[in-house]
Amino acid sequence: MAATTKMFKTCKLVPSTWGNVRSSTGKCLSTDSRLVVRQLAPEPVAAINNINFEPMTKPDILTLPKEAVVVKVSHCAVHWVDCLMMAGQYQQAPPLPYTPGMEYSGTVVDVAGDSTGFAVGDAVYVADMINAGPRSYGQYQQYGGMATYTVAPQIAVRKIPGNLSFAEVATLNGAYETAYHALIHCGKIKAGEVALIHGATGATGLAAVQICSAMGVNVIATGGSDHKLDVVEKQCLGEGKVIGRHNYNSDSSLVKDVKAVVKGVDLVYDTVGGLELGKNSLKVLKFGGRYCIVGWTSTPFAGGGRGAGANHATANVLPTNLIMMKGAQVLGCPVAIHTNLDQSIRKPRMETIDRLVKQELIKPHISHEFPLADAKEALLAKWNRKVIGGCVLDCN
Numbered sequence: 484m485a486a487t488t489k490m491f492k493t494c495k496l497v498p499s500t501w502g503n504v505r506s507s508t509g510k511c512l513s514t515d516s517r518l519v520v521r522q523l524a525p526e527p528v529a530a531i532n533n534i535n536f537e538p539m540t541k542p543d544i545l546t547l548p549k550e551a552v553v554v555k556v557s558h559c560a561v562h563w564v565d566c567l568m569m570a571g572q573y574q575q576a577p578p579l580p581y582t583p584g585m586e587y588s589g590t591v592v593d594v595a596g597d598s599t600g601f602a603v604g605d606a607v608y609v610a611d612m613i614n615a616g617p618r619s620y621g622q623y624q625q626y627g628g629m630a631t632y633t634v635a636p637q638i639a640v641r642k643i644p645g646n647l648s649f650a651e652v653a654t655l656n657g658a659y660e661t662a663y664h665a666l667i668h669c670g671k672i673k674a675g676e677v678a679l680i681h682g683a684t685g686a687t688g689l690a691a692v693q694i695c696s697a698m699g700v701n702v703i704a705t706g707g708s709d710h711k712l713d714v715v716e717k718q719c720l721g722e723g724k725v726i727g728r729h730n731y732n733s734d735s736s737l738v739k740d741v742k743a744v745v746k747g748v749d750l751v752y753d754t755v756g757g758l759e760l761g762k763n764s765l766k767v768l769k770f771g772g773r774y775c776i777v778g779w780t781s782t783p784f785a786g787g788g789r790g791a792g793a794n795h796a797t798a799n800v801l802p803t804n805l806i807m808m809k810g811a812q813v814l815g816c817p818v819a820i821h822t823n824l825d826q827s828i829r830k831p832r833m834e835t836i837d838r839l840v841k842q843e844l845i846k847p848h849i850s851h852e853f854p855l856a857d858a859k860e861a862l863l864a865k866w867n868r869k870v871i872g873g874c875v876l877d878c879n
Contacts, residue, residue, distance in 0.1 A: 512536065512631075512856045514538050515540060515541070515631040515632065516536045516539060516630065516631055516855070517536065517537055517629065517631065517632075518534055518582055518583060518627075518629040518630065519536070519580050519581070520533075520579065520580060520581055520582070520583060521534075521535075521579060521580045523570060523579070525570065526570050526572075527567060527570045527783075528863070528866065530566070530570040531566065531569065531859055531862045531863055531866070532859065534569065534583075534858075534859070536856075536858075539631060539632065540632075541553065541555075541593070541632050542593075542632060542634050544593040548595065548636065549595050549596050549597040550597045550598055550636045550638070551635070551636060551637075552591055552593075552594050552598050552601055552634070552635055552637055552640050553591070553592050553593035553594070553632060553633075554587070554589040554590065554591060554592065554609060554632065554633055554634070554635060554640070555589050555590050555591075555592045555631065555632055556587050556588070556589040556630055556632065556633055557589040557649040557650075557653075557877075557878060557879055558588050558589075558649045558650045558875045558878060559584040559586070559587040559628035559629050559653055559876045559878055560586045560587065560628070560653045560654040560657060560686075560873060560874070560875055561851075561853075561858075561861045561862060561864075561870075561875065562585055562686065562865065563685070563865060564585065565583045565585065566865060566866045567783060568617060569583065572783060574820075575617075575618050575619075575620075575819065577618075577624035577625065578624060581617050582617070582633065583617055583627045584616065584617070584628030584876075585616045585618045585627065586610035586616065586628065586654070586655075586656055586657050587609055587610075587627075587653050588608040588609075588649040588650075589606075589607065589608075589609075589628075590606055591603055591604060591605040591607055592632070594637075598637040601640060606643045606649070607640050607642060608640075608641055608643055608652045608653060608656075609628070609633075609640055610639075610641070610655060610656030610657060610660075611635070611656075612657070612818070612822065613822055613823055613826065613829075614635075614639040615639035615640075620823055621636070623635060623636060623639075628653070628876075628878070629855065629858055629876060629878070630855075630878065644837070644841065646840065646843060647840065647846070647847075650849055650875045651846065651847045651849065654849060655840070655847055657687075658686040658687045658689070658847070658873070659690045659694065659836050659845060659847075660818055660832055660836065661687045661690070661777060661816075661818045662691040662693075662752075663836060664818040664821065664822075665775040665818070666678070666691060666750070666775070667694070667835070668816075668821075668828060668832065669773075669775055669814045670750050670752070670773045670775045670814060672695065672700055672749070672773075673698070673700070674699035674700060674722075675699060675700070676749035677700070677701050677703065677747075677748045677749055677750075678691070678701075678703070678748060678749065678750045678751075679702075679705070679741065679748040679750070679751045679764060679767065679768075680692055680705065681705045681751070681752060681753045681754055681755045682705070682706065682755045682778070682780060683705055684704075684708075684711035684712065684714070685754060685780070685870075685872070686847075686872055687754055688706075688752070688754055689715060689848055690845070692718055692719065692725065693718055693719065693720060693721075693844070693845045693846070694839070694845065695723045696718075696719035696721040696724065696844070697721040697844035697845060698721070699721065699722040699723050701725075701726045702719075702723060702724070702726065703725070703726065703727035703728065703729070703740070703741055703744065703745070704716070704725050704728045704729075705729045705730075705737070705755075706730065706731070707868060708730060709730055714850070715728075715871075716728070718848055720843065720846065721844045726744050726745070727741060727743065727744035728740065729741070736763070737764070738766050742767065746769075747767055747769035747772070748769065748772065749772050750772060750774075750775060751764045751765075751772070751773070751774045752775050753774065753776055753778075754777045754778040755778070755779070755781050756780070756781050756799040757779075757781040757799060758800050760781070761801045761802070762801075762805065765802065765811060768809050768811055769809075770809055770810050771809075771810045771811070771812070772809065772811055773811070774811050774812065774814065775814050775816050776813065776815050776816060779798075779799050782798070782799060847873050848871065848872035849875055850871040850873070850874065851864055851870050851873075851874040852874070852876075852877055853874075853876055854877050855876050855878040857876075861874055
């Protein structure tokens with residue numbers, strides 16, 4: 484069912500903690516609703532424009548699996564992957580129809596018989612790329628967080644730490660689990676080293692900056708504007724600092740900007756990709772250094788998938804001569820795929836993230852917050868690179 488004007492009412496926008504509530508519509512949803520993807524589009528902008536809200540009621544616990552938990556959503560993260568998934572350009576493809584939103588926070592409103600760890604009224608967050616949400620692999624793929632209510636298995640539900648808000652915790656795990664997996668599990672980063680963080684102004688890149696800082700690793704950060712990089716520099720909460728930076732859109736070169744502060748870096752964390760960026764990153768990598776591939780946002784359709792816009796011809800290429808002469812270790816770091824194959828690797832990751840949150844060494848930065856009624860605007864802001872760090876929907 485397509486959304487109708489009767490589903491919306493005019494609302495007064497209240498400034499958020501972040502001071503960046505943006506709404507071009509001034510709408511609120513007048514009934515319990517969920518955003519639904521019913522068909523794929525050739526590319527993300529068309530896909531975003533195709534999605535609609537549909538009315539919903541609270542899911543009936545008696546019809547759900549015995550380990551189910553029903554959550555009234557408070558905040559839902561908006562991710563780059565959400566945009567790709569709607570266009571069939573992500574490697575994990577939920578069956579249609581589904582509600583987007585891979586991680587979210589809220590309040591427990593119902594529990595099934597075997598869900599003994601939670602009670603109605605508990606403040607929780609759901610962020611489990613294996614067991615819950617459209618990125619997952621099980622029977623909960625249809626239940627995303629861009630809705631009034633959603634459903635997750637007990638194994639994917641966690642109590643909210645006391646020092647994070649509903650909005651902050653909704654953006655915690657996707658970014659920080661990805662960063663941990665690449666930097667620590669794959670890249671073996673350690674105190675005293677220097678990391679070159681590409682895409683440092685995005686959610687995963689900024690998480691990588693904070694994890695490096697927490698571990699005593701200095702960072703050279705790259706991003707698309709000086710303003711965004713100014714914000715990133717202020718996010719270091721540990722001993723490691725941003726000691727250098729490179730703006731992709733400036734007249735300066737990456738090699739020049741890195742060499743101005745260090746002879747070489749120990750690790751490259753690459754969420755961006757592209758031949759020139761890869762070549763120049765290898766030029767500044769120390770001999771025997773690690774090149775961690777986390778994503779390819781510069782060529783988003785290279786991953787293929789089931790969407791009509793897939794373009795394998797744009798796949799990134801790294802020069803093998805530089806890889807050999809540098810003795811470089813090139814490491815693919817697919818956190819969801821790896822965790823699905825070996826779920827034991829998640830326990831130390833979560834323990835470390837929990838510890839760093841408690842020590843206040845990591846804290847998600849959110850630049851944009853939208854009401855649920857403006858989900859399309861939120862998704863477009865994310866896709867069009869307006870966001871610094873995290874973006875959330877307020878679903879209250």
